[in-house]
Amino acid sequence: MRIWPVDSMRKGKVTTKFPKKPNETISPWSTLPEKIGDGDVECPTSAIENGQVSMEKCISCGACMTSFKPSLKTDNYRVINNTKGLKRSLKVFIIDSGTCGACNTELHAIANPYYDSSRLGIFLTNTPKQADAIAIMGVYTPKMEGPLLAAINAMARPGIVILFGACALSGGIIGKGLEDIVTPDLIIGGCPPDPFVILEALQKARGGKI
Ligand code: SF4
Ligand code: SF4
Numbered sequence: 001m002r003i004w005p006v007d008s009m010r011k012g013k014v015t016t017k018f019p020k021k022p023n024e025t026i027s028p029w030s031t032l033p034e035k036i037g038d039g040d041v042e043c044p045t046s047a048i049e050n051g052q053v054s055m056e057k058c059i060s061c062g063a064c065m066t067s068f069k070p071s072l073k074t075d076n077y078r079v080i081n082n083t084k085g086l087k088r089s090l091k092v093f094i095i096d097s098g099t100c101g102a103c104n105t106e107l108h109a110i111a112n113p114y115y116d117s118s119r120l121g122i123f124l125t126n127t128p129k130q131a132d133a134i135a136i137m138g139v140y141t142p143k144m145e146g147p148l149l150a151a152i153n154a155m156a157r158p159g160i161v162i163l164f165g166a167c168a169l170s171g172g173i174i175g176k177g178l179e180d181i182v183t184p185d186l187i188i189g190g191c192p193p194d195p196f197v198i199l200e201a202l203q204k205a206r207g208g209k210i
Contacts, residue, residue: 015116016196019203023074023196029060030194032076033068041067044173045166055189056169056177076193077201081185083158086132086206090122092162093131093155095148097178099138102192103165107135109195122202128152133160133202136182139167139175149181159185160205166191 016024035051041064047057048064055076094107110117111124125131128151136148152161163184166172170179172191186205190197202208 014114015119016114018115018196019200023072023194026072026074026196027194028070028072029062030076030190030192030197031070031072031074032058032189033064034071035067036069037067039067045170054170056187057166057172058189059166059172059191061191074194074197074200076190076197077186077188077204079186079201079205081160082207083160083185083205084207085158086160087208088121090132090160090202090206091125091130092122092133092135092202093125093128093151095134095136095144095151097136097138097144097148097168098141098175099165099167100174103137103167106190106192106195107137107164107198110198115195115199117199117202120199120203120208122199128154129156131155131159133162133186133205135162135164136178137164137168139171140178140181141175145181148178152182162186162188162201162205164188165193 032055033053041048043064045057045059047054134152134155161184163169163178168178169187171177186201188201
């Protein structure tokens with residue numbers, strides 16, 4: 001019979017040291033592909049232009065693997081407006097405009113014992129009124145337009161508006177993105193984004209150290 005407290009003590013602390021140490025278990029195809037050959041590639045979202053992959057459009061399908069390979073870098077995000085004053089505590093509210101569920105799962109994963117975002121002062125919250133950041137994911141859906149704009153208005157300032165994942169950024173393969181109705185301070189690519197990328201992007205957006 002296994003005794004779980006003994007098992008836990010044997011394993012020790014499993015929480016990643018990222019961002020002080022490398023991203024040891026990043027999911028390869030969640031990172032932006034980089035060119036390794038000149039073969040023909042049929043990208044389902046037309047994400048490849050002049051040998052470069054667009055973070056807004058790439059859905060991490062791996063269909064380009066004959067000429068591209070995962071970069072394994074965590075730079076699949078862009079800070080548009082640096083927001084200061086949130087270094088000690090950052091509370092993130094999530095809005096699902098129309099996802100497949102995977103973006104939700106990966107963003108919630110940052111709070112699990114392995115990634116443990118609380119050690120960096122990053123928490124999830126259930127109300128936009130207590131949020132310092134709003135992460136909007138999924139494709140545009142008319143019925144969610146009002147609620148997501150209301151949530152952005154309810155957030156205290158300074159605050160960070162995040163467009164999260166390929167669907168929110170470009171519509172991916174299933175719809176239209178949200179760039180026409182939301183002005184983001186931070187965009188995070190991926191389908192879905194990897195928790196290591198999410199942690200690094202949130203740290204950078206609030207002016208924290210990586
Ligand atoms: S992983 Fe898929 S979506 Fe991304 S560039 Fe390659 S083929 Fe296009
Ligand atoms: S970006 Fe990818 S993982 Fe996220 S909701 Fe769209 S299809 Fe799902």
